[in-house]
Amino acid sequence: MSTQTPSFLADPGLRLLLFGGKGGVGKTTCATATALQLARDSPGAAFLLVSTDPAHSVMDSLAGSMPPPNLQVTELDAQAGLAAFKAQHGAKLYAIASRGTFLDPYDISRFLDLSLPGLDELMAWLEIAGWVGAQRYQTIVVDTAPTGHTLRLLAMPALLHNWLGALDALLAKHRYMRQLFSGAADHDEIDALLEGLGGSVKQMEALLRDSKHSRFVPVMLAEEMSLSGPVRKFTNVLFGSGRQG
Numbered sequence: 001m002s003t004q005t006p007s008f009l010a011d012p013g014l015r016l017l018l019f020g021g022k023g024g025v026g027k028t029t030c031a032t033a034t035a036l037q038l039a040r041d042s043p044g045a046a047f048l049l050v051s052t053d054p055a056h057s058v059m060d061s062l063a064g065s066m067p068p069p070n071l072q073v074t075e076l077d078a079q080a081g082l083a084a085f086k087a088q089h090g091a092k093l094y095a096i097a098s099r100g101t102f103l104d105p106y107d108i109s110r111f112l113d114l115s116l117p118g119l120d121e122l123m124a125w126l127e128i129a130g131w132v133g134a135q136r137y138q139t140i141v142v143d144t145a146p147t148g149h150t151l152r153l154l155a156m157p158a159l160l161h162n163w164l165g166a167l168d169a170l171l172a173k174h175r176y177m178r179q180l181f182s183g184a185a186d187h188d189e190i191d192a193l194l195e196g197l198g199g200s201v202k203q204m205e206a207l208l209r210d211s212k213h214s215r216f217v218p219v220m221l222a223e224e225m226s227l228s229g230p231v232r233k234f235t236n237v238l239f240g241s242g243r244q245g
Helices: 027-041 058-062 078-100 105-112 119-134 147-154 156-182 189-208 230-239
Strands: 016-020 047-051 071-075 139-143 214-218
Touching (some): 016 027, 016 147, 027 047, 027 058, 027 139, 047 119, 078 119, 078 156, 078 189, 119 139, 119 147, 119 156, 119 189, 147 156
Parallel strands (some): 016 214, 047 071
């Protein structure tokens, strides 16, 4: 019986490799095996295997064995990511809300403390975008959550564009008043935050659309149904009917 090496194992130009599909089809096994193979084939390069599934099982797949020294394994913690994001940017977000709304300090604090829907996907997206921007790893292999979570993850660029636009609109009056009364039009650290996040969104969005440097690999059960009907529609939505993983 002949075997064929998957094309993504022989393409050193891939920077982002996502494995996805419904729950229980072997995404974690495929992602882990791929990351191990890539790391062993290129010992001089650094690789990252990251799980965005709230019910992580990457470490279980390793079964206690140590990965190669050039492979980092991370299971994302959305709550820890949110705490770090707030610690770094919370004061700036508070300033945006205070400048652009009529909320009092108590209401602003309560709003910023809300646990919003899609938090897992948002924190995962920001973490991955940060790693992509740092260019520390030759390839980032992502073990995604089941289908619904993954679709929200891939929709994050559009959501963040809208979110940053709303934050920018909140600051419009403050900028106008600052320029009117002080003549100052210089950007401050809050403007720098929005510009930095906006640049990260554009970079990640471009990478996701770049078939030479990123790829989505659908993982399915070896059944006829997996090649037709709803699953085929799902894969077409993700990367088009003419693109293969």
